[in-house]
Amino acid sequence: MRALLLxxxxxxxxxxWADSVMQHVDGVAWTQxxxxxxxxxxxxxxxxxxxxxxEHETLSQQYDVVLATSMVDLATLAGLFPSLxxxxxxxxxxxxxFAYPASGEQRPQVEAQMVNLYAALAADTVVFNTAYNxxxxxxxxxxxxxKMPENVPAVKPLEALRKRAKVLPVPIxxxxxxxxxxxxxxxxxxxxxxxxDKNPEDFFAxxxxxxxxxxxxxLAVVGQHFRHVPPIFAEAKQRLARHIVTWxxxxxxxxxxxxxxxxxxxxxxxxxxxxxAIMEAAQRGVLPLVPDRLCFPExxxxxxxxxxxxxxxxxxxNRWLTTPSAQPPPLNSAxxxxxxxxxxxxxxxxxxxxx
Numbered sequence: 001m002r003a004l005l006l007x008x009x010x011x012x013x014x015x016x017w018a019d020s021v022m023q024h025v026d027g028v029a030w031t032q033x034x035x036x037x038x039x040x041x042x043x044x045x046x047x048x049x050x051x052x053x054x055e056h057e058t059l060s061q062q063y064d065v066v067l068a069t070s071m072v073d074l075a076t077l078a079g080l081f082p083s084l085x086x087x088x089x090x091x092x093x094x095x096x097x098f099a100y101p102a103s104g105e106q107r108p109q110v111e112a113q114m115v116n117l118y119a120a121l122a123a124d125t126v127v128f129n130t131a132y133n134x135x136x137x138x139x140x141x142x143x144x145x146x147k148m149p150e151n152v153p154a155v156k157p158l159e160a161l162r163k164r165a166k167v168l169p170v171p172i173x174x175x176x177x178x179x180x181x182x183x184x185x186x187x188x189x190x191x192x193x194x195x196x197d198k199n200p201e202d203f204f205a206x207x208x209x210x211x212x213x214x215x216x217x218x219l220a221v222v223g224q225h226f227r228h229v230p231p232i233f234a235e236a237k238q239r240l241a242r243h244i245v246t247w248x249x250x251x252x253x254x255x256x257x258x259x260x261x262x263x264x265x266x267x268x269x270x271x272x273x274x275x276x277a278i279m280e281a282a283q284r285g286v287l288p289l290v291p292d293r294l295c296f297p298e299x300x301x302x303x304x305x306x307x308x309x310x311x312x313x314x315x316x317x318n319r320w321l322t323t324p325s326a327q328p329p330p331l332n333s334a335x336x337x338x339x340x341x342x343x344x345x346x347x348x349x350x351x352x353x354x355x
Contacts, residue, residue, distance in 0.1 A: 003028045003349060004063045004087070008047035009071040011037040012224065013094055013276050017170045021067070024171075024338050025345050033058060045111045048076040063087045065349055068123075069094060073115050075122035090348065091123040093133055094170065095273045098140020101197050117141055121157075126165045127348065132295040133273040138162045168348065171341040172279050172333070181260045183285065185324045187218040187245065188317070189262035191255075191281060194225035194233055197271035204236040206268075206314045210321070211240060217321050220246040220258050223277065259284045263327075264320060267291060268313065274299075283333040289316055303328040 005022065007014050014037070022030050033055055035047055051059060059081045066084055068074050070093040078085040097112040116137070120126050128134040138158050145154040188207070192198040210217060219240055221233075225248075237247060246258055265281040267290045274295055282288045290296040291308035306312040320327045334340065 001028050001065065001349065002061075002063045003030055003065040003067055004058075004061075004084075005030060005032040006066065006068040006072045006074075006077075007032070007034040008069060008073070009037050009040065009043050010034040013170065013274075014069055014071075016276065017092070017094065018069075020171065020173060020338065021345060024342050025349060027346075028349060031058060031061070031063070041109060041111070044071050044109075044115050045073065047071070048073045048080060051077070052080055059084060065090060067092065067349070068119070070096065070116050070119055072119060075118035078122055088125070089123045090125045090127060091119045092168075093120075093126070093128045093137065093273075096128075096133060096137040096140065098144060099133075099136035099271070099273075101270045113141075113144055117144075120161060125348070125351075126161060127168050128165055129167070129169045129274045130295040131167050131298055134162060134165050134167060166348070168341065168344055169336065170274055170276060171338040171345075172276065172283055172336050174337050174339065175283065181285065183263055184218060184261060185263035185327060186216055186321050187220060187261060187263045189258065189265040189281060189286060190219075190221045191223045191259070191265060191277045192267065192269065193223055194229050196230050197269065199268040199270050200230055200232050200236075202268040202310050202313065203266060204232055204240070206310050206317065207236070207240055207243070209314055210317060211243060213318075215318060215321050217243055217317075218245045219243040220262055222246060222248065222250050222255060222258055224249060256284075259286060262286045264289055264317070266313070266317070267296075269294070272296070279333065279336055282331045283336070285330045287320070287327055288331060289313070289320075300331070304331060 005018055007018050018032065033051060035043055035050060060083055062083050064087060066087045066089045068091050070091055074089060074091060078089065097116045128137065138161060142154060142158055145152045190203060194200065207219065237244065250258060259281050262281065263286065265278055265286045265288055267275065267278055272294045278288050278290060288300060288304045290300055290305055292305045293308050296305060306316045
């Protein structure tokens with residue numbers, strides 16, 4: 001089977017998924033084209049032009065399957081390259097542009113939403129990493145299309161798309177080593193992007209209150225950040241200085257060490273479609289504490305969820321930190337790993353060729 005993998009905005013989670021799919025799905029001769037994760041607005045709308053002039057020969061080849069991320073303007077590419085139109089086309093949604101928070105610097109963009117929608121309509125198979133991602137895409141697209149002056153009758157086709165769409169998570173890689181762990185049950189970990197949509201304000205507000213109440217804890221703040229960092233991080237670095245043991249992005253080996261030492265990993269996010277950072281920490285035995293919204297109810301049992309409010313997070317953390325015996329057991333992450341999803345991914349590509 002000849003397959004072309006296209007990733008138009010190769011962010012960390014997209015790269016993780018693409019690399020692991022090519023590693024774990026056998027019997028496929030892969031060709032891949034990827035574009036760096038920068039200049040988002042230009043990248044998501046302009047990827048066909050970039051590839052048209054730089055990768056014309058590659059895109060003109062015959063493939064059995066085209067496997068593209070939702071950032072790829074697949075509808076335009078299929079029009080520019082008839083050979084791609086003849087291949088079976090699969091679009092994988094790590095996220096969708098209809099479910100971003102309504103305020104903040106990363107406002108949803110009409111062009112990006114249209115690329116998502118056209119890609120889904122141009123594909124033979126549409127795959128989402130969670131049911132939440134699927135449903136927020138369909139519901140968001142319906143609301144979006146209601147704004148069109150022609151009053152597009154989109155309900156039936158979008159509901160048909162919801163029914164035929166597949167849900168396959170980004171599987172996590174199995175642990176390569178079982179390192180000696182020196183876990184501190186009172187060490188709290190933040191390992192998310194340093195951006196507004198991850199809601200650091202709620203996270204640090206709760207830690208301020210815990211600190212003011214004399215609750216003992218350590219704090220490791222790692223994760224990726226970009227040029228513009230929300231001001232709350234600089235404030236928190238000062239106000240929580242006596243609790244901080246690690247601060248800032250870490251090399252991969254050091255990052256894994258931080259996971260091994262942490263006791264609790266927290267999410268306060270307003271925007272999450274699967275959450276690989278939390279999953280990787282939980283895989284190493286860190287206790288996840290996630291809000292009861294977005295994708296989390298379908299992935300985490302009740303014991304690892306709080307009600308999504310600052311008070312709910314404070315109550316859970318206060319109890320877990322002051323009474324270690326109240327902490328639940330580590331979460332069993334076996335159902336998230338590649339061993340549980342290899343057959344489904346292999347079938348995804350094989351079925352594309354058969355059908």
